[in-house]
Amino acid sequence: xxxxxxxxxxxxxxxxxxxxxxxxxxxxxxxxxxxxxxxxxxxxxxxxxxxxxxxxxxxxxxxxxxxxxxxxxxxxxxxxxxxxxxxxxxxxxxxxxxxxxxxxxxxxx
Amino acid sequence: xxxxxxxxxxxxxxxxxxxxxxxxxxxxxxxxxxxxxxxxxxxxxxxxxxxxxxxxxxxxxxxxxxxxxxxxxxxxxxxxxxxxxxxxxxxxxxxxxxxxxxxxxxxxxxxxxx
Numbered sequence: 001x002x003x004x005x006x007x008x009x010x011x012x013x014x015x016x017x018x019x020x021x022x023x024x025x026x027x028x029x030x031x032x033x034x035x036x037x038x039x040x041x042x043x044x045x046x047x048x049x050x051x052x053x054x055x056x057x058x059x060x061x062x063x064x065x066x067x068x069x070x071x072x073x074x075x076x077x078x079x080x081x082x083x084x085x086x087x088x089x090x091x092x093x094x095x096x097x098x099x100x101x102x103x104x105x106x107x108x109x
Numbered sequence: 110x111x112x113x114x115x116x117x118x119x120x121x122x123x124x125x126x127x128x129x130x131x132x133x134x135x136x137x138x139x140x141x142x143x144x145x146x147x148x149x150x151x152x153x154x155x156x157x158x159x160x161x162x163x164x165x166x167x168x169x170x171x172x173x174x175x176x177x178x179x180x181x182x183x184x185x186x187x188x189x190x191x192x193x194x195x196x197x198x199x200x201x202x203x204x205x206x207x208x209x210x211x212x213x214x215x216x217x218x219x220x221x222x223x
Contacts, residue, residue, distance in 0.1 A: 030207070031209060043152070048209045087152070098151075
């Protein structure tokens with residue numbers, strides 16, 4: 001079966017750095033996405049990785065290792081507005097997204 | 110206003126009733142999707158449409174039907190609602206299914222079936 005695993009919840013301090021991990025087992029791989037979802041709102045796109053390595057976009061970076069079936073999202077200089085759920089999703093061999101359950105990130109002052 | 114709209118925002122429905130959730134996008138995207146999101150679970154694909162006139166079944170299609178008569182609209186119908194269909198429903202669209210085409214999401218419909 002297809003499976004995306006990520007921690008249920010993480011807590012971090014404002015101004016700090018946090019790494020949210022995602023491991024996956026899917027039938028085929030056509031890219032990995034990270035989305036942010038604030039409570040009661042729709043998911044919004046953060047990043048896309050299809051090749052191994054690090055993609056940096058401002059305070060957010062995303063890493064991919066296809067051989068390990070592993071990705072992480074790195075958030076730097078945390079702000080209170082970063083409190084949200086972060087969703088990892090893999091595009092499978094049918095080009096459909098398989099979603100993890102999401103990681104709820106709590107930022108403390 | 111560019112983006113995806115969904116209606117209604119929320120709805121309480123009696124079991125056994127028929128309900129259609131509406132979704133409209135104005136980005137001229139080819140592909141559209143319906144997901145449900147339940148606490149502790151990832152987004153689960155109900156139905157999708159890769160282009161106008163075609164539809165396909167996702168992971169959890171039972172009890173739901175869709176149509177794609179044109180590019181902009183992708184309604185989701187519950188023929189006879191059951192309490193297990195209580196969920197938040199998101200409609201999404203993308204330019205295509207391949208490559209790095211991100212999916213854009215509507216604001217969601219919160220449905221409660223009693």
